[in-house]
Amino acid sequence: MSSDLPSTAPVRAVCSIGEFLDVLAGPANYWECSPNAWLYRGQTKMRNIWPIQPKAGRDMFFAMALKSKEGWSDASDFQVVDGVKETIRVRENFFAPHDMYVFKEWADRAVAYSDKFPENQWERLALAQHYGLATRLLDWTTSPLVALFFAVSEENGEHGAVYAYYAPHRQIDPVADNFWSFNSEAFVAGGLVYRPRPVDRRMLQQCAVFTYHPFPLRPIVPIQERQEAIRTFSSSHRFGTDLMTIVVGSTYKETLRRELATLGITRESLFPDLEGLSSELNHTNSGGGVRTAYSSGIPLEWLSAERREEIERMFASKQQTEEKETTPDA
Structure with missing residues (x-):
């Protein structure tokens, strides 16, 4: 790994959309370097609690089954001649991993639910992922603000985060590539990008x-x-990492949701169906969140200089008030 690369990946904390955009347009210029260079993912919990991995690999879904066979394997046809077992034919990638058998059943049954069910298997997999099936796809977006919405969409007492990920150069070709085309350790580092219709x-x-x-x-x-074997990253000199963390403190989530709503980014707009409408009305008409000047548990060094000064002034004022209250009258 290059000696110019920081020992830890950058982490920033934001309390408003303005601060969020400032981070993206900061010295590393995440925002403008290329329209497709960075992908964004919002999580209501940080990756130390909710790792950045597809649902198929999580313990609550198919992890147990995949631990015995994570990829595809060949099948061999044999015959016995004079007591000797001989291979007649090898069927490459014949046995699929568990999650792909589940996906096949989903696709066989999902045809009945849509008049325009896609024919392409990659598009079917993307549709299955989007409607909640545990697959080996992981959701990202090209819109930082959409990712920010998902980071603040749930009040769970945890800090949310937007992850800016420098997109792998290898793109899925939905016509030429098969699911098993990448059954190699060469693709272990972080996945391949699929940009669906x-x-x-x-x-x-x-x-x-x-x-x-x-x-x-x-x-x-x-x-x-x-x-060390999978640390190849061509732009490490420019950005210092391929995965940047932008934290939203738990007590700022409602504030950010309100700001996003003024920009038209709501559950109803991102889920344009009756389910999205119902969810939006449930959230906007339920109890409001608590907004504070500082979200506990976030290191000060993650915050912007302006926000650190605000917090220092707040604590200084609080300390002065407490001193006055405890000082006896002359």
């Missing part, structure tokens, strides 16, 4: 893009945390 309105509204993970048990981590 918007076969569903949700995918269109959310600017959806996916990473495909041949090894779904292994989460995405910054280059600083990867093994």
Whole structure:
């Protein structure tokens, strides 16, 4: 790994949309370097609690089954001649991993639910992922603000985060590539990018893009945390990492949701159906969140200089008030 690369991946904390955009347009110029260079993912919990990996590889879904066989394997046809077992034919990639058998059943049954069910298997996999099936795809977006919405969409007492991921150069070709085309350790570092046609309105509204993970048990981590053998990253000199973390404190989530709503980014706009409408009305008409000047548990060095000064003034004022209250009258 280059000596110019920081020992830890950058982490920033934001309390408003303005601060969020400032981070993206900062010295590293994440925002403008290329329209397709960075992908964004919002999580209501940080990756130390909720690793960046597809659902198929999570313990609550198919991790147990995938631990015995994560990829595809060959099948061999034999015959016995004079007591000797001989191979007649090898069927490459004949046995699929468990999650792909589940996906096949989903696709066989999902045809009945749509008049325009896609023929392409990659598009079917993207549709299955978008409607909740545990697959080896992982949701991302090309819109930082859409990612920010998902980071603040749930009040769970945890800090949310937007992850800016420098997109792998290898793109999925939905015509030429098969699911098993990447059954190799060469693709272990962080998945491959699949940019689907918007076969569903949700995918269109959310600017959806996916990473495909041949090894779904292994989460995405910054280059600083990867093994030496898979630390190849051509732009490390420019950006210092391939995975940047932008934290939103738990007590700022409602504030950010309100700011995003003024920009037209709501559940109803990102989920343009009756379910999205119902969810939006449930959230906007339920109890409001608590807004404070500082979200506990976030290191001060993650915050902007202006925000640190604000917090220092707040604590100084609080200390002066407490001193006055405890000082006896002359």
